[in-house]
Structures are given as C-alpha cells and as structure tokens.
Amino acid sequence: MSGGTQNTPDAAVEPFDAVDVIRTKRDHGAVPEDALRWMIDAYTREYVADSQMAAFAMAVLLNGMNRDEIRVMTDAMIASGERMSFAGLGKRTVDKHSTGGVGDKITLPLAPLVAAFGVAVPQLSGRGLGHTGGTLDKLESIPGWRAALSNDEMFAQLRDVGAVICAAGSGLAPADKRLYALRDVTGTVEAIPLIASSIMSKKIAEGTDALVLDVKFGSGAFMRDVDKARELARTMVALGTDSGVATTALLTDMNTPLGLTIGNANEVRESVEVLAGGGPADIVELTVALAREMLALAGQPDADVEAALRDGRAMDAWREMIRAQDGDPDAPLPTPRETHTVVAARNGVLTRMEALPFGIAAWRLGAGRARAQDPVIHAAGIDLHVKPGASIVAGQPLFTLLADDDKRFERALDALEGAWEIGTDAPASTPLVLERITA
Template sequence: MTDAAAVEPFDAVDVIRTKRDGGAVGEDALRWMIDAYTREYVADSQMAAFAMAVLLNGMTRDEIRVMTDAMIASGERMSFAGLGKPTVDKHSTGGVGDKITLPLAPLVASFGVAVPQLSGRGLGHTGGTLDKLEAIPGWRAALSNDEMVAQLRDVGAVICAAGSGLAPADKRLYALRDVTGTVEAIPLIASSIMSKKIAEGTDSLVLDVKFGSGAFMQDIDRARELARTMVALGTDSGVATTALLTDMNTPLGFAIGNANEVRESVEVLAGGGPADVVELTVALAREMLALAGQPDADVEAALRDGRAMDAWRSMIRAQDGDPDAAMPQPNETHVVTATESGYVTSLEALPFGIAAWRLGAGRARAQDPVLHAAGIDLHVKPGDAVTVGQPLFTLLGQDATRFDRALEALDGAWHVGSNAPASAPIVRERITA
C-alpha cells in the first residue's frame, strides 16, 4: 500500500466525476489514475465507478491511447529488436473451435518471420490456446524471456503464457471488470487487449475480431467498433495493425475441445483440414506476412509442401512436447443423429461452446483443470445434406454423467430444413488505419 502521508497530484473522485459527467479526462490525470490503481492507492470501488462511467459515456481516441500507454507503463516492455527479423503477432477475440493460432504461428514462421504468440487459457465457453497445446504430452506453456527469444531466433514461432510483468494494471482492471458488469465497455476491452500486445514488443499485429453467436461481441456493428478502436490504438502506438471481422455464428472446423482441436490443426498443417479453418488460417497468414514485408507470399504452398508442418514440429519440441505422441482419448462418447432428412440450416456456436465446457473441455473458474480429451466432434456443417439416422455430432467425455447437461445446452442449437442455406464467407471485412 502507498504511504498515506504522500501527497497525490490528483483526486480519484475528480477523475470519476469528469467521466461521469461525459467529459474527457486530461492526460496527466488519467495516467495518474492507472498508476495509482496499480499502486493500490485508488480503491477497487473507485476504479469500479470509473469503469462504469466509461461504459456509459465512452472515451475519446486520445483518452484510450493514454490509458493504454499508462497500462503498458505499469510493467515491463519486451523488445525483439535484436532478432534481426520482423515480428508479427495475431490476436483473436475468441470463439468456439477457434484453434487458428496453432497452424497459423508455424505457417507464418516458415517464411522467416518471428511470431511471438503470448496466449491465454480458456474461461467459460471460449477455449484457451494454452489448454489445447497442453493436451500434447510434455508440452509446457511457461517460458522465460530468454527461452522465448532463443526459440524465436531458432524456430521462428513461440506460443507461450504471457509473463506477469506485462501490463500488471490490466490484470487488476480485468478482474474488476468481470465482477462489476463493465466487461462490455469497448474502450476497456481495447486497452486491455492492446496494452498486452504492444508491451509484448511486436512490430506488427493482425486482429481477428469475431462477431456472432459464439463471439464476445455478438453484434457485427459493435465488433466493427472494437476492431477500429484497436487498429487506431496500435497505429497510434507505432505498431502496424490491421483487423479482419470474422463470422463466429457457427463453430470453426469440426473439433471443439482441446486434444481434438490439436488433431484438427495438424490436419491443416498436413495440407488438409476443414475448409473454414484453412480459409481463415490462410487469410490471417496473408495479412501477417504483408505487414512483415511479404505481400506476395504463397501461403498455400507452405501448407502443401511440408514447410509449415516442419515449423510446427520444431515449435512443439522446443517446448518439450512430443509431436508424435498419442493424444488423450475420451473414455465415453455419445452420438447424436438426425431425426429428419434435409439440409443442416444452422449449428449455433454458443450452445456448442457451452456444451463442450460442460463436458470438461473448459473451466468455470481460473483455477479449474480442463479435461483434454473432452469436447465435441461435429460431423456436419450448415449446408450439408443429411438423412434420418445420420450422425450429426459426437460428445466426448471422461464419464457419461456429463452428457445430460451438455445435451441440455444443445437443445434447439441445430436445425435441419428442406432448403440449404446460402453460404457466407468467414471474413466479412478488413479494417485498416
């Protein structure tokens, strides 16, 4: 705690009132607010009031830039300047079946670009990249900064846990937003994501901002606003940033879980895999490589000729994982079949994400373990023709007692109709500064 006798240059109540009344908080006052909160001089109750005022009244572009910079200044800032090659990162706002980081990082690295992918764990219905990779026997998420830099130099790609030294102010504010109904505030989401990404020290950044049933932002207009805010933040901070708005109404790929999503990612790296996963992986890889100075890179060729797979195997081995090891298998399965013939018209992402979570693929609390073999394997996607009795999806679990609650979550989550739905591209828009 800060010494009570110290004279502070600003007062939290004044900052809260300014934002409450719709005003813009001055740069010095806003930097002080974030710093004083990190020092625990500003109380949680005061920061909660400020966060609610931001939710209700918004922030100017300049305020968001200052707040993000103050959050970066609360901790360490990494630098990859000594690597001698460009660095580019990707951040996804999260979804159901979103395993894109796994094939994307080694794919981009196979072009001689460094990909420092500091990732997180899943909470609720959105899966965590680290949880997926921990299904690989021996693989470890925690790396020192020295190990990380060495791996970027030698292998080109690293997917690991972010250190506690990056944007510690965000860690406190993130937890507070979760319990005060202020998670949805776009300035707070943008500054949270971008403070960590900018502190990470990447030269350039591609954002995968999702909308739809299984996304954090269900409304495309809100997702677009978030994407524009984050692109502006990156640009204002000297990080070349672009964003793709992508559809998350249907789960990505056929696998939802951890071990099964790793298997599906390896299929993509082997030149196969589901069309939607390949489409989004390729689109993001092109964006990343363009920012890194290779706009004409033949991304599909690297998937076909084994270069991306070689980079994947090197990346997994560098973190003590065995790329050839058998993956965890479920003890119990339950197949759901079609009760009528026709075309699959919808598979809603959110209920499938919740069902996989209830099977044990996700966690309700940060400290909960995940069951790596649990999840759901889809056998069809919207537009596919089905007949009565044809398998639609299979629940995977450690024990059958979890199946009823998972099926409860899936009630009404898929539909079969007489007409095939029109297909829509996954990538809807590209947003640049």
C-alpha cells in the same frame, strides 16, 4: 480523503483525486491526460480503491472515451509494467490476436505457417474461461509440452524456430490484470475502450513490430453485434497505429463453430490436419487469410501461403516448435473414455448450428473451466460430423460428445436444446471474413 488508503502526516500528497476523475467521466467529459495516467498508476499501487475504479469503469461503459483518452489509458497500462523488445532478433516480428470463439484453433497452424517464411511469431497466449477455449489448454494436451518459458528461452526459440506459443509473463501490463478481474465482477466487460486498452496494452508491451487482429462477431463471439465488433476492431487498429505497431484487423463470422472440433486434444488433431495440407475448408480459409495479412505486414505481400501447407514447410515448423517446448509431436493425444453421438431425426438440410450453445456444451463436458484454477479435461469436447448446408438423412450422425464421465452428457445436451436445425432449404451463404480494417 477519497483514495483507497488512509492519509498519514508523512504520506505523499497525491496530485489528483479519484472522485474528480469519476465525476468527469460520469458527466460525459474527457479526462485530462495527466489525471488519467495518475488514475491507472494509483489503481495499480492500490491507492485508488476497487470501488472507485468500478465506478469509473461503469462511467466508461455508459459514456465512452475518445480516441486520445483510450490511447492515454492504454499507454498508462503499458507503463505499469515491463516492455519487451525483439530488436536483437534480426527479423521482423508479427503477432496475431483473436477475440475468441468456439472451435477457434487458428493460432496452432498459423504460427508455424508464418514462421516458415522466416518471420518471427511471438504468440503470447492465454487459457480458456467459460465457453471460449484457451490456446495453452489445447497445446497442453500434447505430452510434455510446457507453456511457461523464460524470456531467454522465448528469444532463443524465436531465433532458431521462428514461432513460439507460450504464457505471457506477469510483468506485462499488471494494471490490466487488476482491471480485467474487476470488470468481470462489475458488469463492465463489454466496454469497448476497456476491451481495446486491455488487449492492446499487452500486445504493445510485448514489443512486436506488427499485429493482425481477428475480431469475431456472432453467436459464439465476445461481441455478438457486428457493428460493435467493427467499432472494437477500428479502436484497436487505431491504438496499434498510434503506438507505432503496424496493425490491421479482419472482421470474421463466429455464428457457427469453426472447423469440426471443439475442445482441446481434438482441436490439436484438426490443426495438424491443416498443417498436413488437409483439414476443414473454413479453418484453412481463415488460417490462410490471417497468414497473408501477417506476411504482408512483414514485407512479404506475395508469399505463397498455400504452398507452405502443401509442401510440408509449415508442418516442419510445427514439429520444431512443439519439440522446442519439450512436447512430443508424435505422441498419441488423449482420447475420451465416453462418447455419445446425436443423430438426425429426419431427412433434410442442416440449416443452423449455433456456436454459443456448442461452446457451452463442450465446457460442460470438461473441455473448459468455470474458474481460473479449475483443470481442463483434454480429451473432452465435441466432434462435429456435418456443418450448415449439408444434406442430411435420418439416422446420420450430426455430432459426437466426448467426455471422461458419461454423467456430463445430460447437461451438455441441455445446452444444445434448439441449437441446430434441419430444414428443407440450404441456408444463405455468408462470408467467413466480412471485411478488412486498416488505419
């Protein structure tokens, strides 16, 4: 018997064998649809053992899957749980998903900005782990704000406010929850079919009409290599399209941190600056680009997104969204007990500021977590004072570390060793949005 449980005389006879499925993929074959659906279902039921699914995941990492296999696996993961529907809302729903990065707070200004145009934005978000921050962690730095909403509360907020950012319920794609945890401990996180089916099973089960993907590449991205990021984007766009969800993707640069803040409370402050019509140019550029994509999919290709930032409509939607989840948009945000500023040793031009080390440093300062159960320190993080291309004079502040305990500074500074560079020539300009990917 090759399943994860022992056979008994009256046990149901399983129609497939996990070892056969593993061998098919090991030998570069395509797993038949009914066998693949069974494999996901049997793993969810704990009939297929973790060791067997680990072997299957490794075979997928090494040998890949064709488009049809990825579609079937995604659909099987959706079928493992509940499917939501926003059909009764009476307005279009559009979601955005980012593959994550350093300083990526785009969801915060984006959701209320799109909602200001009468479109519903059901943004089911997660928490941070490692160097990538979590949207829920950022918002929880706002006094009173709560991430957990019932389905009824979510629907009411989408109807009345238009935007909701909250935790995803445990009922969506439970197969993904098991497989995600397994990938993390078996060296199979990078398998593009598994990444794509993981992300898209939850997004399709969520029931949105349309979806815009922000797929990042570079030092601080999940997929460092631009070609692999492009492959992931194309795979996810295909999955959305095959499932009847209008889907596009932007391929965006994550070699340098986004904006001037990395952390939680400081990223909320920066997001509010954007909603007030200011904020760093790169955050504004990406927020506007993604908002245009979302509104185009919702039937408003000519929406004047910048006007909604200038005239206060987006800010009004933000304040309503925060209040609807018991947050106080006027309350002071947490501030750090300790700070440490790093200054330039000489004159020149800042030529490089590598995203990943800055993400790791912010994590070591307490802005992130090493384990899912760890708390985050909302005031911890890094404030950047300059970005690559800026002219620098000796003694000028480059960035400030924020923490509640000054003992954290040493390890954060260790992470930043060699992460930035002052030279004589300005770096070549590279686009923030590299390309747009459609079905």
